[in-house]
Amino acid sequence: MDELEEIKITFFQECDELLGDLESGLLSIDAGATDPELINAVFRAVHSIKGGAGAFGLEALVRYAHVFETLLDNVRGGKTDLRSELVKALLRAADVLADHVAAAKQGGEGDAVSTAAMVEELEAWISGGPVPTAPAEEVNIEPNEDGIVFTPIKLSIPEVDEGPKEQAWTITFQPMDELYSKANEAGLLIREIERLGKIEVELLDDALPTFDSLDPETAHFAWKVRLRTEVPEERIREVFEFVEGHCSTTIVREAPAPTATEPAAGPDIAAIIAAAQAGDAQAAANSAPSEEATAIAPEPPAASLPAAAVPALAESMSSRGAPPPAPEKGNQATIRVDPERIDKLIDLVGELVINQAMLAQRVSGHGFAASSDVGRGLDELEQLTRDIQDSVMAIRAQPVKSVFQRMPRLVREIAGQTGKQVRLVTEGEGTEVDKTVIERISEPITHMLRNAIDHGLETPEERIEAGKPAEGTVRLAALHRGGRIVIEVGDDGKGINRPRVRQLAIDRGLISADAQLTDEEVDNLIFLPGFSTAAKISDISGRGVGMDVVRKSVQGLGGRISISSKPGLGSMFTLSLPLTLAVLDGMVIDVAGQTLVVPLTAIVESLRPTPTEVKKVGAQGGVLAVRDAYVPLVDIGRVLGFQTVDTNPAEGVVLLVDSEVGGRAALVADSIHGQRQVVIKSLESNYQQVPGIAAATILGDGRVALILDVDALVAMRRRELPRADEPFIEAAE
Amino acid sequence: MTNTLCLDPVLDLKAAHPLKAALNEHRGSSVQLDASQVARLGGLCLQVLVAARRAWSEEGHDLTIEPRSAAFSTAAALFAAEAHLGLNAENDGAIP
Numbered sequence: 001m002d003e004l005e006e007i008k009i010t011f012f013q014e015c016d017e018l019l020g021d022l023e024s025g026l027l028s029i030d031a032g033a034t035d036p037e038l039i040n041a042v043f044r045a046v047h048s049i050k051g052g053a054g055a056f057g058l059e060a061l062v063r064y065a066h067v068f069e070t071l072l073d074n075v076r077g078g079k080t081d082l083r084s085e086l087v088k089a090l091l092r093a094a095d096v097l098a099d100h101v102a103a104a105k106q107g108g109e110g111d112a113v114s115t116a117a118m119v120e121e122l123e124a125w126i127s128g129g130p131v132p133t134a135p136a137e138e139v140n141i142e143p144n145e146d147g148i149v150f151t152p153i154k155l156s157i158p159e160v161d162e163g164p165k166e167q168a169w170t171i172t173f174q175p176m177d178e179l180y181s182k183a184n185e186a187g188l189l190i191r192e193i194e195r196l197g198k199i200e201v202e203l204l205d206d207a208l209p210t211f212d213s214l215d216p217e218t219a220h221f222a223w224k225v226r227l228r229t230e231v232p233e234e235r236i237r238e239v240f241e242f243v244e245g246h247c248s249t250t251i252v253r254e255a256p257a258p259t260a261t262e263p264a265a266g267p268d269i270a271a272i273i274a275a276a277q278a279g280d281a282q283a284a285a286n287s288a289p290s291e292e293a294t295a296i297a298p299e300p301p302a303a304s305l306p307a308a309a310v311p312a313l314a315e316s317m318s319s320r321g322a323p324p325p326a327p328e329k330g331n332q333a334t335i336r337v338d339p340e341r342i343d344k345l346i347d348l349v350g351e352l353v354i355n356q357a358m359l360a361q362r363v364s365g366h367g368f369a370a371s372s373d374v375g376r377g378l379d380e381l382e383q384l385t386r387d388i389q390d391s392v393m394a395i396r397a398q399p400v401k402s403v404f405q406r407m408p409r410l411v412r413e414i415a416g417q418t419g420k421q422v423r424l425v426t427e428g429e430g431t432e433v434d435k436t437v438i439e440r441i442s443e444p445i446t447h448m449l450r451n452a453i454d455h456g457l458e459t460p461e462e463r464i465e466a467g468k469p470a471e472g473t474v475r476l477a478a479l480h481r482g483g484r485i486v487i488e489v490g491d492d493g494k495g496i497n498r499p500r501v502r503q504l505a506i507d508r509g510l511i512s513a514d515a516q517l518t519d520e521e522v523d524n525l526i527f528l529p530g531f532s533t534a535a536k537i538s539d540i541s542g543r544g545v546g547m548d549v550v551r552k553s554v555q556g557l558g559g560r561i562s563i564s565s566k567p568g569l570g571s572m573f574t575l576s577l578p579l580t581l582a583v584l585d586g587m588v589i590d591v592a593g594q595t596l597v598v599p600l601t602a603i604v605e606s607l608r609p610t611p612t613e614v615k616k617v618g619a620q621g622g623v624l625a626v627r628d629a630y631v632p633l634v635d636i637g638r639v640l641g642f643q644t645v646d647t648n649p650a651e652g653v654v655l656l657v658d659s660e661v662g663g664r665a666a667l668v669a670d671s672i673h674g675q676r677q678v679v680i681k682s683l684e685s686n687y688q689q690v691p692g693i694a695a696a697t698i699l700g701d702g703r704v705a706l707i708l709d710v711d712a713l714v715a716m717r718r719r720e721l722p723r724a725d726e727p728f729i730e731a732a733e
Numbered sequence: 734m735t736n737t738l739c740l741d742p743v744l745d746l747k748a749a750h751p752l753k754a755a756l757n758e759h760r761g762s763s764v765q766l767d768a769s770q771v772a773r774l775g776g777l778c779l780q781v782l783v784a785a786r787r788a789w790s791e792e793g794h795d796l797t798i799e800p801r802s803a804a805f806s807t808a809a810a811l812f813a814a815e816a817h818l819g820l821n822a823e824n825d826g827a828i829p
Binding site (some may be wrong): 006057098175181183185186187190191194201203205208209210211212214216217220223334548 | 745746749750753756763767773774775776777778779780781783784785786787801812813816817
């Protein structure tokens with residue numbers, strides 16, 4: 001790939017992170033956080049995007065970011081008050097910026113209309129905010145008792161606070177080789193400085209060697225830029241933020257010209273600063289007033305001196321050499337790695353796990369005892385393999401933040417479309433999950449959030465009427481539970497309208513009119529395919545728009561989804577997903593001569609039932625008595641078609657499992673081999689989708705074993721049985 | 734005799750080595766650089782051009798940049814390198 005193209009890809013990756021920082025910073029401010037570092041971080045994010053965009057000549061993005069950045073600079077400089085409406089405007093501006101970045105990524109430019117509207121709004125804020133100014137009070141002028149008329153006249157009183165004044169700065173910078181090799185350009189720096197005010201540029205070519213000895217990729221030129229501007233020194237330094245470490249820079253404020261009333265008494269501050277930066281304190285003290293500062297410091301100067309503050313100089317000089325306070329992010333030492341390399345590594349470790357299992361099996365086949373040297377060595381190898389696998393998986397693990405941070409915008413947009421007031425609360429953004437899962441949870445979460453706002457929350461009027469605050473709350477949370485990641489999407493709306501949902505299910509022929517369903521079962525009707533269409537149920541309080549699609553995609557991930565709802569108080573969807581789609585802890589079982597793997601997360605316990613604990617129900621069904629409860633028996637071999645006759649549970653082994661569809665179930669198998677970590681191989685991509693089977697794996701002896709999809713298996717069994725409203729009960733009697 | 738060398742549209746880091754090599758081929762004779770297609774002029778190629786102009790001048794030859802695209806002229810002005818490249822009318826041909 002073209003080197004510049006690679007750098008561009010990195011730039012866009014950074015943009016995604018920066019946009020995330022920008023939004024989360026603004027949301028924190030919106031939520032009432034007052035840490036000044038937040039607005040600095042927000043500013044830096046926009047500034048960094050602008051800087052990178054400039055390097056790639058993305059002019060439209062630069063122009064927009066510049067306006068955005070100017071307003072943020074005003075905010076952090078205290079020129080513009082950070083009130084609530086402004087934060088909202090900034091959030092919208094961040095959305096437009098994200099659009100620009102996305103468009104630039106595709107080689108285009110952001111939408112001109114929305115950009116123009118946003119720029120206008122931002123500029124209105126820059127010039128004092130879109131708040132209409134109150135008309136001047138009219139003064140009634142009446143003669144006083146002496147008949148003298150006092151006419152008010154306007155006096156111009158010199159302001160006590162003079163505000164920012166234009167100052168002259170001398171900026172000298174020498175790009176290093178790395179500046180150019182990182183696709184930056186000296187010209188861009190000059191152009192950035194030019195944006196700050198009036199400039200005069202001088203090319204310093206003294207270091208240029210002869211043509212013959214010139215290495216074309218070695219930087220020799222330096223530039224001296226004289227800048228007249230009102231912006232503070234900080235803004236000038238920010239121009240060089242992107243090239244930190246790749247450019248020697250000095251920024252020196254020129255001493256103001258002495259006036260008649262204020263003769264130049266002390267030494268020239270600029271000269272003192274320059275001397276101080278050059279490391280000569282004595283020279284600083286003796287510096288002549290007219291001496292010009294031209295020293296090129298090897299590093300950007302650490303201390304920035306306050307305006308003409310001679311007393312502060314000593315302190316400033318003493319802090320010379322101290323590293324500048326780097327932004328927090330800069331301290332994180334990270335490397336960027338092509339994800340394909342990690343995927344390859346994970347595949348290889350998977351093969352290692354399989355190989356280690358094969359080796360263990362062969363060794364035990366040769367009669368080595370577990371306590372022998374070979375046996376112990378194998379144990380250590382197994383432990384090591386597992387550690388390597390965990391570590392490799394940790395590399396690919398990512399916090400769900402990358403998905404969560406896209407949601408506030410979605411919420412704003414849906415709220416805007418529906419006219420509802422919504423506050424999104426996110427929790428557990430740092431919860432880590434494998435990249436393969438991250439990539440696929442965005443869609444179900446988006447769908448659930450859309451549903452929560454569109455159908456879960458009431459309108460502000462309805463809420464007020466119900467005694468709730470006008471603004472509804474939608475909560476998005478992530479947490480680890482039992483080796484899985486759990487995502488919760490909850491709202492404080494009116495909850496599922498069960499009578500309505502039940503009626504709809506009856507109307508659509510999904511349940512019979514006299515079916516006895518628990519509240520939970522009614523709630524879960526919304527997941528049934530064909531339960532609803534958006535047009536038909538958008539006017540009811542329940543949910544259901546495409547929830548079958550959501551459930552299908554969640555199940556495709558090896559996950560489960562459930563809903564709980566309280567009338568008047570709200571609903572909550574709970575998504576439970578595996579942490580990775582690459583490996584799985586499973587129980588290896590035998591069923592009708594086939595070796596199968598049951599995911600360990602689904603298993604509650606395994607037991608060998610006595611004949612008295614097994615109760616036959618009807619011709620085919622049966623239940624198992626487990627501690628004062630009856631659990632339906634599911635014969636794996638028969639459901640999957642391996643055999644036509646049920647295995648006698650008393651002669652085999654039973655695995656008690658928890659399924660989302662039918663609660664607890666007892667899977668009947670012939671025998672258990674043991675617990676093993678297996679590497680998941682997709683059946684769909686290598687063969688085709690098989691009902692009741694989630695994936696496949698390769699066992700220690702090289703055979704392929706199928707991994708059961710417990711929920712699907714239980715559901716298949718339930719479908720196989722006659723329904724409650726059919727003559728099943730009669731047959732059982 | 735004056736040779737003409739057409740400059741590439743993008744004069745960035747990657748173009749610096751080829752530019753020097755291309756100029757070297759015209760060493761020992763006056764050369765006219767056609768910058769009419771230049772869309773981007775970077776700092777490294779600027780160095781090559783300035784060093785070349787000095788070398789040509791020392792050897793008694795001319796190195797002129799004509800015609801020039803607007804982008805080239807703007808970049809030269811931004812870099813404050815017009816005089817170094819002999820772009821100022823009064824300095825034309827002179828070594829700054």
